[in-house]
Amino acid sequence: MKVSYRFVIITALFVTCLLTANIVGVKIWVSGSIFLPAAVVVFPFSYIFGDILTEVYGYHQARKVIWLGFLCNLIFVIFAWVGQILPPAPLWTGQEAYKTILGYTPRLLVASFLGYLAGEFANSFVLAKMKIMTKGRWLWSRTIGSTIVGEGLDSVIFITVAFAGTPAFVAIMILYHWLAKVAIEVLFTPLTYLIVNYLKKSESADTYDYATNFNPLLIWGKKAPQK
Numbered sequence: 001m002k003v004s005y006r007f008v009i010i011t012a013l014f015v016t017c018l019l020t021a022n023i024v025g026v027k028i029w030v031s032g033s034i035f036l037p038a039a040v041v042v043f044p045f046s047y048i049f050g051d052i053l054t055e056v057y058g059y060h061q062a063r064k065v066i067w068l069g070f071l072c073n074l075i076f077v078i079f080a081w082v083g084q085i086l087p088p089a090p091l092w093t094g095q096e097a098y099k100t101i102l103g104y105t106p107r108l109l110v111a112s113f114l115g116y117l118a119g120e121f122a123n124s125f126v127l128a129k130m131k132i133m134t135k136g137r138w139l140w141s142r143t144i145g146s147t148i149v150g151e152g153l154d155s156v157i158f159i160t161v162a163f164a165g166t167p168a169f170v171a172i173m174i175l176y177h178w179l180a181k182v183a184i185e186v187l188f189t190p191l192t193y194l195i196v197n198y199l200k201k202s203e204s205a206d207t208y209d210y211a212t213n214f215n216p217l218l219i220w221g222k223k224a225p226q227k
Contacts, residue, residue: 014049044184051143056199058207059128115158121216123150128209147185
């Protein structure tokens with residue numbers, strides 16, 4: 001497939017949302033009695049752009065972008081760690097603040113990476129399969145349905161691994177995370193429709209994954225046929 005500037009833009013937005021979520025996620029905010037990380041307001045957009053990639057370009061292309069996002073996240077984490085261990089200048093007083101914001105613990109990193117990969121691949125897989133089942137109709141059903149599965153899997157894995165040992169708290173956090181993320185997907189469904197319709201028309205692309213190998217490790221797998 002010839003890579004267009006539109007595909008590059010959606011890919012860049014996907015990765016940007018992912019990296020932004022990892023940075024702002026250290027802040028916890030409260031709404032009534034509900035405590036949530038600030039990332040909950042931006043991370044769902046990576047799923048929205050993931051839905052758009054799969055719907056228009058197919059799982060074959062979305063798989064590459066998911067791995068690209070993982071690589072970019074890994075590079076960010078490595079250099080954030082390098083910045084942390086560099087000896088601070090005597091006149092700089094922000095070392096502790098830097099550690100607080102960017103000093104990820106190994107446990108949180110493992111939780112984040114596992115949740116991301118499982119959730120994004122599940123989201124893309126479910127959407128691609130539902131597109132075939134619905135014969136391309138009812139876009140809302142597959143964007144929301146795939147998000148319910150993907151975000152649910154991501155929330156369960158991330159929160160369970162990151163906060164294991166406090167089971168009651170973990171269950172509540174998973175529920176709140178999942179509901180908030182799905183709600184954002186539902187709220188922005190009209191925007192998803194606008195972008196998908198624009199891309200399908202502009203790119204002359206509407207990919208169906210009939211013959212796609214869905215192995216997430218097969219980055220250069222067989223390209224899916226278009227409608």
